[in-house]
Amino acid sequence: MNPYLHEFVQRLRSRATIGLIVVALLGMAVSAADVDQDAPAVVLTGSAFSYYQGGAYHLEIWALDDTGHGVGGVRIELAFSNVTNSTTFPPPPPPVPFLFLNATTNAAGTAGVLLTVPPAHYGVTTSSTDAQLPQAALQGVLSGGFELAAGAPGQVQMIGSPLNVVFSGAFVSQEQLMVFWAGANGGAPTGDELEACTPVVNSGYAPPFNCSGQPAVRIGPIAGYLSYFPYPALATPAIEALQQVFLTLQIVAPNGTVAYASSFSGPDGPQPAGVTGPPYQGDSPGVSATTSVAQDLGFFLPLGGFLLVYWGTTRPRFSGSTDMVLVRPVTRRGLFLTRWAALVFLLGLVVVAEILFFDAFASVRLGASPPATFALALVGAGLVAAVAFSELILLGSHVFRTTGPTLGIGIGLLLVGSLFWPVVVALLYSLLGLTTAGALQLQLLPPLQYLSVVAGSLNGRPIFAGPSTVYGSVGVTSAVIVAVGAIWIAVPLLTALHRAMRRD
Amino acid sequence: MIVADQLTKRFPGRPTPAVDDIDLEVRDGEILGLVGLNGAGKTTTIRIAAGISLPTSGKVLVDDLDIVREKRAASRHLAWVPELFPFDATARALPLLVYYAGFYGIPRREARSRARELLARVGLQEEERGRLRHFSQGMRKRFSLASAMLVDPQNLLLDEILNGLDPQGIAFVRGWVLEARRQRKAVLLSSHQLAELEALADRVAFVHRGRLLRTVDRAELARAGTPTLRIVIPNIDAAALAYLATLGDAHAEGPVAWVARPKIESHEVVAELVRRGFHVAECHRETTSLETYFLELIGEAR
Incomplete structure (x- = not known):
C-alpha cells in the first residue's frame, strides 16, 4: 500500500476519530433539542368559506401550513350552536340543539361539511387534531370559532380575511401573498384580479379602504381557491414625519367592482423613497430551526476539527512521535497533506451526517425538510467552518510550538468566535448603530460564523436583527461568501504548510 | 554509505550554528563513532541525516540519495x-x-509477524499488547531498536543508543552493531560511553561547538596518544623519583609512578631501578584513552 494511503487509513482508525464521533453525537443531540425548542409546533392556519344552497350550509374548510399550502389528514371538529341573531331576515328558525360535525382534510388540505339547517346565524366553535403532526395547532379564523351568516342562496361568505401574508416556503422567511377566494355557489373564482396601490396618509388616520383615487397596479389573476403572488415591491415616494405608507390590496371582480380590499401598514415616519416590504411576521419554523442548528453546528463541528487536529497532528508533533513517522519513506509535505486530507474527509463525513440528521429530524418534527440545495449549502458551509478553524489550530501550533498556548488560543478562539461573536455583533448593531452591511460583514469575519452567515443568507435573516435582509443588497453576495470561504480554507492551510516545511 | 557535505544548521535566534560546515563520511562496513560534549551538534547532525x-x-547523501531532495528513496536506506x-x-x-x-x-x-519476531528478539515478547507508557527506560530503548530493525536498511543512525541499557542490553546492542558491520552496513554511532565506543568504532569523529575537529581511526588514535610508563615501586622514595625524572616527565601517587615519553625502554628502566635497590612490582607501557584524547582535543580547540 502506498505510504500516504496507509497514513490516511490510519488517521481514520485513530482514537481522535472516536473523539470526533462523540462530539458529532453531542452536536446532533443539541441540534435536536434546539429544533424542538425553536419550533415546537407546526402552526396550521385555517381558512374557510360557506354558502347556503339546497336547504343546507355548504362549508369548505382548508387546513394550511405556514406557507399557505394544504395539509391533509387534519381532523376538524365543529360545534354549531343555536341562532345568535333573531332580528335578521329571513325570520329566525326554530332553535336547534347543539350539533357536532367533523371532517378530515383530504390530500389537498380541504374538507367539506354539509349542515342541513334553516338559513340563519349560527355560532361555530372548532378544534382540530392531526395524527401526523401531534403538536400542530389550527389557528387563524378557525382557532376561536366563527359565525355562519344568513345570506342569499348561493352567495359565498368568506370566513376570515381572503388576503394573507404567508412564508414562501417552510425553510424560507421571505413572505408572499396568499389569496383565498371563491366564486359564486362555491365554485373556483374566474375573472377576478388582484390589484395593489401604496397610498401615503397622515399618521393617525385610518388607512384607505381601497385604491379608489390611487393609481393601482395589477398584480395578477386569481385563478383558484388559493392563489399565490410574490409580495409586491411597489416604489413609494419619500415621506415626511407623521405620514405613513400603506400597501393596499384589492380583489376586483370581472365587472370592475372591488369585491374585497385590505391594507397592510408600511414604514412610519420620515423615510427615503423606496419600496414597501412585507410586514415582519417572524421566522418560519424551518428558518428558525436552521438558524439555531447553524449556531449549534458552528460550535460542535469546529470543536470536532479541533480534537482531530490536536490529537492527530499537533500532539504527536509536540511529543516528537511524528519524527518516528518522518524517518520513514514519506516526505514532510506528503505527510502534512495526507493528514489534512484525512481531516477534511472525516469532517466532511460528520458534516454530512449532521445535516442529514437535521433533515430527517426536521421532517419528523416540523413536517418539512430543507430543500436539497439548501442542505447542500449547509454541508459546504459546515465543512468550511470546521476545516478553516482546524487549520487555524494547526497554524497556531506551528507558531507557538508548545501545548499550552496552542490549546489556550484554540479554546479562546472557539468560545469567542462561535458563542460570543453574534452577541458582539448584535451589541454593536443595536447599541452603537452599526449598519446592517457592517454587521453582516463583521459576522462574516471569523470562520466559526460561516455556517450562520450561509444559513442567514439562505433564509434572508441575519441572526442579530429582526427585519429580513437580502444579503446581496448590502454587499454580502453569494460570490463574496464563497470567496471568503475559499480564503479561509486556503490561507491558513498554505501558511501552516509553509511553516511545516521550514520546521527545525 | 552516509556522506555529510558542508552540512550547516542554524536555529533561529541562536548566534552560532548548531552544526557548522561539517564534512563526514560513514563508509559501508564501518562503524563511525561521533563524540562531543552536550550541545556539540551530534544529535542535530544525526537528525538531519535521518x-x-x-x-x-x-x-546529506544516503547511498548517493539526497535525504532532502530524494527523501522517500533515501529513507528506505x-x-x-x-x-x-x-x-x-499511549x-x-x-x-x-x-x-x-x-x-x-x-x-x-506480514508486518504483525515481523513485529512479533522483533519484539521477541529485543526481549519484549511479553509486552506485545503493553502500552509504551508502562515501559521502563531499558524497555523503551529496546522498543526503539525494534522500530529501527523493522526493515533491514544499509545505513544505521544510532544516537546515544547505549543510554539506559543494562549490561545485558549493552551486550545485545554491541552484538547487533558488530553484526551490522559484518554485513557491510554503514553505522553512525554517537555515544557518551567512550569506552564502549572505543571498543566498537573503526573511526571516531570529534565534534565541538558544531564543528568537526578531527576524524581519526584506531591506529591514529593509538599513535596520537602519549606513551607513558606506569611503574609500581613499593619502596619508592625521592631518589627513585629523581632517577625517573631524568627519563621523562615523572610524577608519583603513593607507590605508583608515571613517566611520560620515557627516553628508554621499560625493561631498561626496571633493570636500573633494581640495580639501585628498588623493588619493582609492576611496569608497563600505557597509551592515552579516547577520553583523554578527546579532552585534550577540545582543550586545544578552546
Missing part, C-alpha cells in the same frame, strides 16, 4: 534510533510497529 530536520545549507523516546506513550507496542511497517508497503499480516 531526514527529520532540514539543513540550513549543505547536504536508513534506520534511526533516537536518543530520547519520541513514541506515542500506543501499544505491536500495533505501533505494524503501523510503522505500513510505510514500507509491508502487508499487515
Whole structure:
C-alpha cells in the first residue's frame, strides 16, 4: 500500500476519530433539542368559506401550513350552536340543539361539511387534531370559532380575511401573498384580479379602504381557491414625519367592482423613497430551526476539527512521535497533506451526517425538510467552518510550538468566535448603530460564523436583527461568501504548510 | 554509505550554528563513532541525516540519495534510533510497529509477524499488547531498536543508543552493531560511553561547538596518544623519583609512578631501578584513552 494511503487509513482508525464521533453525537443531540425548542409546533392556519344552497350550509374548510399550502389528514371538529341573531331576515328558525360535525382534510388540505339547517346565524366553535403532526395547532379564523351568516342562496361568505401574508416556503422567511377566494355557489373564482396601490396618509388616520383615487397596479389573476403572488415591491415616494405608507390590496371582480380590499401598514415616519416590504411576521419554523442548528453546528463541528487536529497532528508533533513517522519513506509535505486530507474527509463525513440528521429530524418534527440545495449549502458551509478553524489550530501550533498556548488560543478562539461573536455583533448593531452591511460583514469575519452567515443568507435573516435582509443588497453576495470561504480554507492551510516545511 | 557535505544548521535566534560546515563520511562496513560534549551538534547532525530536520545549507547523501531532495528513496536506506523516546506513550507496542511497517508497503499480516519476531528478539515478547507508557527506560530503548530493525536498511543512525541499557542490553546492542558491520552496513554511532565506543568504532569523529575537529581511526588514535610508563615501586622514595625524572616527565601517587615519553625502554628502566635497590612490582607501557584524547582535543580547540 502506498505510504500516504496507509497514513490516511490510519488517521481514520485513530482514537481522535472516536473523539470526533462523540462530539458529532453531542452536536446532533443539541441540534435536536434546539429544533424542538425553536419550533415546537407546526402552526396550521385555517381558512374557510360557506354558502347556503339546497336547504343546507355548504362549508369548505382548508387546513394550511405556514406557507399557505394544504395539509391533509387534519381532523376538524365543529360545534354549531343555536341562532345568535333573531332580528335578521329571513325570520329566525326554530332553535336547534347543539350539533357536532367533523371532517378530515383530504390530500389537498380541504374538507367539506354539509349542515342541513334553516338559513340563519349560527355560532361555530372548532378544534382540530392531526395524527401526523401531534403538536400542530389550527389557528387563524378557525382557532376561536366563527359565525355562519344568513345570506342569499348561493352567495359565498368568506370566513376570515381572503388576503394573507404567508412564508414562501417552510425553510424560507421571505413572505408572499396568499389569496383565498371563491366564486359564486362555491365554485373556483374566474375573472377576478388582484390589484395593489401604496397610498401615503397622515399618521393617525385610518388607512384607505381601497385604491379608489390611487393609481393601482395589477398584480395578477386569481385563478383558484388559493392563489399565490410574490409580495409586491411597489416604489413609494419619500415621506415626511407623521405620514405613513400603506400597501393596499384589492380583489376586483370581472365587472370592475372591488369585491374585497385590505391594507397592510408600511414604514412610519420620515423615510427615503423606496419600496414597501412585507410586514415582519417572524421566522418560519424551518428558518428558525436552521438558524439555531447553524449556531449549534458552528460550535460542535469546529470543536470536532479541533480534537482531530490536536490529537492527530499537533500532539504527536509536540511529543516528537511524528519524527518516528518522518524517518520513514514519506516526505514532510506528503505527510502534512495526507493528514489534512484525512481531516477534511472525516469532517466532511460528520458534516454530512449532521445535516442529514437535521433533515430527517426536521421532517419528523416540523413536517418539512430543507430543500436539497439548501442542505447542500449547509454541508459546504459546515465543512468550511470546521476545516478553516482546524487549520487555524494547526497554524497556531506551528507558531507557538508548545501545548499550552496552542490549546489556550484554540479554546479562546472557539468560545469567542462561535458563542460570543453574534452577541458582539448584535451589541454593536443595536447599541452603537452599526449598519446592517457592517454587521453582516463583521459576522462574516471569523470562520466559526460561516455556517450562520450561509444559513442567514439562505433564509434572508441575519441572526442579530429582526427585519429580513437580502444579503446581496448590502454587499454580502453569494460570490463574496464563497470567496471568503475559499480564503479561509486556503490561507491558513498554505501558511501552516509553509511553516511545516521550514520546521527545525 | 552516509556522506555529510558542508552540512550547516542554524536555529533561529541562536548566534552560532548548531552544526557548522561539517564534512563526514560513514563508509559501508564501518562503524563511525561521533563524540562531543552536550550541545556539540551530534544529535542535530544525526537528525538531519535521518531526514527529520532540514539543513540550513549543505547536504546529506544516503547511498548517493539526497535525504532532502530524494527523501522517500533515501529513507528506505536508513534506520534511526533516537536518543530520547519520541513514541506515542499511549500506543501499544505491536500495533505501533505494524503501523510503522505500513510505510514500507509491508502487508499487515506480514508486518504483525515481523513485529512479533522483533519484539521477541529485543526481549519484549511479553509486552506485545503493553502500552509504551508502562515501559521502563531499558524497555523503551529496546522498543526503539525494534522500530529501527523493522526493515533491514544499509545505513544505521544510532544516537546515544547505549543510554539506559543494562549490561545485558549493552551486550545485545554491541552484538547487533558488530553484526551490522559484518554485513557491510554503514553505522553512525554517537555515544557518551567512550569506552564502549572505543571498543566498537573503526573511526571516531570529534565534534565541538558544531564543528568537526578531527576524524581519526584506531591506529591514529593509538599513535596520537602519549606513551607513558606506569611503574609500581613499593619502596619508592625521592631518589627513585629523581632517577625517573631524568627519563621523562615523572610524577608519583603513593607507590605508583608515571613517566611520560620515557627516553628508554621499560625493561631498561626496571633493570636500573633494581640495580639501585628498588623493588619493582609492576611496569608497563600505557597509551592515552579516547577520553583523554578527546579532552585534550577540545582543550586545544578552546
